[in-house]
Amino acid sequence: MTDSQDADMPILETTAPTEDTGESITSPVTIDSPRRPVTIQRVYFQRFKQFKNTAITLRPGVSLIAGGNNSGKTSLLHGLAVWEFCRTATRMERGEDGLLPEAITRQGFGLGDEQFSPINVPSLKHLWTNLKSAKEPDATDGGYTLRLTCEWDQDGIAKVLGFGLALVNDRLFIKTSTSNLHPGDRTPAIAYLPPFAGITSREERTNGAIRRRRIGEGLAGAVLRNLLLDMHQANLRKRAELLERPLTAPGKRRTKISDSDLKRLREEDPWELLLHTLRSVFQTELQVKDFREEYHSYIEVLVDRGTVDGYQFKRHHGYNLRDLMVEGSGFLQWLSVYTLATSPEADVLLFDEPDAHLHPTLQKELLDRLTDLASNVGKQVLLATHSSEILRNAAPARILEIKPGGSTRYLVEEHQKVGLLEGLGSGYAPRIDQIRNSKHVLFVEGTTDVPILKSLAETAGMPWPDSWIEWRTTTSHKERKALWRALNEDIPGIVAVSLRDRDDEPIKSVDQDLQDHNFPDNGDFYSRKWRRRYIEAYLLWPPTLAECSGRTENEVAEFLRDQHGIAIGATFINQNAPQTLMNIHAKEILSGLGVNAIEVAKRLPSEAICEDVIVFLKLLATGR
Known part of the structure; x- marks a missing residue:
């Protein structure tokens, strides 16, 4: 050691840990000596x-660790x-x-x-x-x-x-x-499980140190059979102990486990809990083959499928048992998570994206069962996730948000979840960085909305304000407002305009300034809705349609009249245009003529720009 190194850091002659006893993580706790886990x-x-x-x-129970990429989950x-x-x-x-x-x-x-x-x-x-x-x-x-x-x-x-x-x-x-x-x-005894990987066709018996290393390397699948064998053997020992319990009548021996002992075993034993879950969710059972250290080289775990009636399992007719390895990644991910979750050896469980291979319905099922398990036995679960399904269905108080730099908080309100799901707090969020600088966000529904508006603004001689950052989403004003509130917590002073199509909603739900009657303005959040069905309905100017489609104006007029029952004249640009124009399915007209909405918007003359469009562009020009 050099003089610059601290004298309290000796180079030890022997640094290997003492010989491992074969325990998987910590000392096991039997069903006869239950203990409340440490939180x-x-x-x-x-x-x-x-x-x-x-x-x-x-917090105790299940905490969902959420945040953007590279935030620290x-x-x-x-x-x-x-x-x-x-x-x-x-x-x-x-x-x-x-x-x-x-x-x-x-x-x-x-x-x-x-x-x-x-x-x-x-x-x-x-x-x-x-x-x-x-x-x-x-x-x-x-x-x-x-x-x-x-x-x-x-x-x-x-x-x-x-x-x-x-x-x-x-x-x-x-x-x-x-x-x-x-x-x-x-x-506290802590167990960490990274995303599932590493399962092989042959798994040897390993001691605790090797198992910890495999899991730390991200190869939990390489020791899954070891964990299952431990749980199964512990269950067999427990069943044998229950059969050995003396009866009240002298000299008599039990031929079966008592109903009360069996009930308690099924409610508390890790192997029983695991099997019951697999039966309920996957209609599946596991069969762990006998393993003798002096004879067997590999641990064999087979999967059985059938029907379930309570605790009774009946195999499907003609079904052949198969090795655990051939099951789908979702099943194996679930199995590895729940195997660790039911183990009595850990107080605190750390799961890194256990939902990665699961269908959304199974994601929710997994979270529900982990929550029940944590509640029943007092385990603490920290589950890092990007799953919108899990986060959307979780109570805000269960979500621990981590932001770059190490700031953390448990959420309080639903709108904070919306911001989290949209990537607020991510280290890789260029759109949010733009909003941070501009303080203006424009919510629109489709990919063509902003290009059409920019073209119409240029034609009308109203320069497009570059401060508005486009945010495309098909969600309602209510959900957009929740996102705006979440953004405002992180970036105070944001002005938001939310523009939606009217679609099939009644015309009376929107007034002359495009204010949505169903969702009044609130602070710096402005809800607007087109008076016509959607933005394409403001592009049906016959001369421009003829120019873009290569047809004559007469041919376009005949198409509008014969195919859609409308005639377009001088009232086209008015806010109170004829009812047929207000409700016309303009997208079908553009499609029938074989023209592109953005191209039509670029060629539309100033005299054909509708009053509703001018009203909206003025709102953007004022910045609020």
């Missing part, structure tokens, strides 16, 4: 990935996964005393990068913000520049445990940096 209340990150100095408050999960790794490694290297306050003054211990297993990174330097792991010249942290801290409650008493990390010569050093724990205190 993390707050986490602190210092110089970890996107979080330079960030505190995040977490996965970094939150990764930070907690690395905290769990530090906790486990410290216990193996230093014992339980390594987590107590007296350990803060002791030296840390070092690990090689090959021993770092919680998440997959190109190099350990990528754990640090901006890849800067060196200590600052005036730092007092002893070189442990990255810190991960969790707070939780134990019987009404606030508990805290934090770890400092240092990187020296490609070796990771870990030490307890913050703790108020006492001997016997419980700490």
Whole structure:
């Protein structure tokens, strides 16, 4: 170690963790010793990935972690996964005393990068913000520049445990940096599951260290059969124990599990919960074949399909069992999520986009079942997602929004969800960046609306105001207003004009200034609606239609009269045009003539521009 390196970061002669016992994540808890899982209340990150100095408050139950790309959703999960790794490694290297306050003054211990297993990174330097792991010249942290801290409650008493990390010569050093724990205190057990991948046709029996590494590498499928085998064998042992329970009559032995014991087993045992869910959702059962360490090389898990009646499963006639690997990605994703969720070994579950391979209906089903599970057994679930289906159906209070820079909040109102779904807060949102500069947004329905309006504005001698940023959406004024409110929270002072087609709504629902009677203006949000069916109805000027279609004006007039029963004259531009013009299906007319609406708008003369269009262009020109 050079003089510039901290004396509290020794290079250890032996850094390998103690021999793994084969446990998958933490010590198992049987059904006879239930415990209430520990819920993390707050986490602190210092110089970890996107979080330079960030505190995040977490709620019990299911939290949906949402935000734009590169906002820090996965970094939150990764930070907690690395905290769990530090906790486990410290216990193996230093014992339980390594987590107590007296350990803060002791030296840390070092690990090689090959021993770092919680998440997959190109190099350990990528754990640090901006890849800067060196200590600052005036730092007092002893070189442990990255810190991960969790707070939780134990019987009404606030508990805290934090770890400092240092990187020296490609070796990771870990030490307890913050703790108020006492001997016997419980700490949260965290399990991380990245998007499903890695399943193979042959899976060998592996110990806990190998499983953690495979999951950290994003290869949860490579250990799925191991997890299922553990759960199945634990269930068999439990059933055997229930059969051995003594009867009241001396000398008698049970031939079956009692109804009360069976009911409790089905309600609490992880394997039973998993099977019941698979039967209910997929009409599927799993069969885990016997595995003997001294004889079998690979774990075999087969899928059975049939009909379900309560807890009874009947295989489809002629169905042949098949290996787990051949099932669809959605089923395997669901299975990996729910296998981890039902395991008693973890208090806090971290899921990174578990909805990635699921149909929208299954996404909602998965969220509902995870919510029920979290409520029933007290687990805490942090689920990072981009799914509009999941977010749209979730209560705002369940959604934890993360923005670039590390700011976080649980949503309060529905309109905040709208902004989130539209990409507000994303690091890659050029349209929102434009709105941030212009403070003006124009909501329209179709791709041709703005090009048509720009052409008509030029012809009318009314320059198009470039401050209006186009936002195409077919949603209602109400939903657009919700989006405007969400934008305003992030970018105060935005003026919005929402323009919609009238379509089949009655003409009396819109007045002379195009105000939509069904949705009055509110503040700087202006709701407007065409008096005619839609914008194309303002383009039906016969001379221009003839020019664009290559027909004569007489041929166009005959087409309008014979095919659509209309005649267009001097009243065409009036706001109170004949009723037939107000309701005409103009898109069909343009299509029948083989002309393009944008091309017609470019050639329309100034005397043919309708009064409704001028009214709307004046609204845009004034900026409100």
